Amino acid sequence: MDSGSEKIIEAKIRDIFNIAIKNGEKRAGNFLDPAEQQIAEAVARNFPGAGYYFEGGHGEAERKVLVAFPEYLKDEPFFVPIRAIRVTPRDPDEHPGHRDYLGAVLGLGISRDKVGDIIVTKTGADIIVKEEVAEYIGLNLSRVGNVPVAVEEISLKEVAAVERSYKEIKGTVASLRLDAIASLAFGISRSKMAPYIKGENVRLNFKTVKDPSAEVKEGDVISAARLGRARVVEIGGSSKKGRIYVTVHKYTG
Known part of the structure; x- marks a missing residue:
């Protein structure tokens, strides 16, 4: 997501909070992806006295709508549309x-x-x-x-329960850089993955990252255009040669 798109999302989210506060009501927006939800959480900090939550329709939802409201309406029932x-x-x-x-x-x-x-x-x-x-x-x-x-x-x-099938990949990496972890996850050499990242083809925790040296942590989600999505489920100790043990789940369905 580029800066222009982020500003548009920020403006829409501010509008939701402003209308909810002005009208004294709970108000729902449209669906947000996880990166946009992070933007919403940042915007919400600028509205003291307001509350919010996300609702996606099922327990494992990834895309969710934002519901904003004055804090005094926190316990009021609301039908999310x-x-x-x-x-x-x-x-x-x-x-x-x-x-x-x-x-x-x-x-x-x-x-x-x-x-x-x-x-x-x-x-x-x-x-x-x-x-x-x-x-x-x-x-x-x-x-x-x-x-x-x-x-x-x-x-x-x-709504059907989400069943995520995955392939477990275990290996070692020289560092916890994004290009190293993504190379392991998607089976592409690090020399090819670095320019792929610079070309804005890879997202880390649903945000586009252009820096191959960005640090990856346990629990992070890496998405690569045309290659798929993977989650870093475990970062272990180091081998005798100083390489780091990593376990990744690459989603297959």
């Missing part, structure tokens, strides 16, 4: 992927910030969306790519 729809290929032998479902929804003219998580299952996908677009998707989404689909609205409680 998000819905869940289930998309099922009519041919059970067809299995579209995450990009296929996302592309089909955006192809209806719906902006990305109206769409939350997409949980792909063996039989289709459950998609979290803002309330105002749920009915429109239900009426107009008939295909995902070339695959005919059926669409129904479900309750948020019915």
Whole structure:
């Protein structure tokens, strides 16, 4: 995310807080990715007397909406305007992927910030969306790519559990630099990974990083364009040669 995009997000989040405080109400925005949620948390510190939380529709949600409110409304009930729809290929032998479902929804003219998580299952996908677009998707989404689909609205409680499959990768690195860890995770030489990072193709904890020497910590998430996503699950001790033991989970589904 470049500085211009960050400023736009900051302005939108400030508007949510300002309107909530001015009107004395709880107010929800559109979906934010994890990096945008970090921006929201930073903006929130400029609003003493205001509270906030994030809601994504299910326990493992990555994309979430911000709900802001005056602190005195903290315990007031609030219906977060998000819905869940289930998309099922009519041919059970067809299995579209995450990009296929996302592309089909955006192809209806719906902006990305109206769409939350997409949980792909063996039989289709459950998609979290803002309330105002749920009915429109239900009426107009008939295909995902070339695959005919059926669409129904479900309750948020019915959303499928997230099942993250991964490949465990263990190895040693010379340092905890981003290029070294990413090289291990994605099976690319460090000499090739460094310029890949400089080309703004890699995100660390959902923020684009251009510095190959950026430090990586246990628990960090590395995303690389066209290569996938991995989490650093363990940083161990050092070998006799001074290399650091690292365990990474590279997500495969």
